[in-house]
Amino acid sequence: MARFVFRLQTVLEHRKRLEDLAKVAFGESQGGLFREQATLRGFQEDEERTVDHLEVIQHEGILDMENLQLGLRFLDVIKVQIDRQTQVVARAEARVEQRRQELVAAMQARKALDRLREKQLADFKRL
Template sequence: MGFKFGLETVLKHRKRLEEIAQREFGEAQAAVEACLRELESMYNRMDEVRAEILDAQKVGSREKMEEVRGMEGFIDGQKIRIERQRLEARRLLSVAEEKQEALIEAAREKKILVKLKDKRLREYKEWLGRVEAKELDDMTMIRQARRAK
């Protein structure tokens, strides 16, 4: 007769829920990181264009001034795109925080069942030890009774 935890199926289900929450949190974090990399790339491109504008202004020719106007238009558009990307990054961060909270809750619920299982196993082992000790005592008593005859 071995130990059997009555809530083993519930524990397995909670473990699966924790694994799902872990995967979803990982995906949310990856999305945030990708969004932030894109945002950094946008800022870098804007810095490059600003440097190109400075170079073009040093030349001062009519053609370069047309290029400068076009580049300034790009910068204006880039500012709008950056703001949108920042809003998306905030949204993704919020989603990642929600996924992290879900993961923490799933881990907590699983941990409760793991502790209960450990407690029940410990109780079972204690009970089994008492039963075995009683059987040994009974066997000793029987031997002593036979010797006494």
């Protein structure tokens, strides 16, 4: 009996490699996004702690203007960092979405050849 040979096997293998590379790129971009989101959360927690500290200073009754001004300046710096980090997170989210679309395209290309191979194999077995 003759052996089934899929003439596009090398193309199928190439598309599988491309899909694997796309999976790796997607995973790396997701990891980058998670790190950037964690950094943003850290800044937001710093802001929250600073606001809480400033409220405590104001309610103590004895106003330490130097300490209060220092806290307000620090709060301004944190807000700038939060704004910048929010932009970094947005860019990371866009990268993840782009990598996801690339992965979906690679999977669809591979699956199309897989379906063709399965169809040709079924036709071969019927003969």
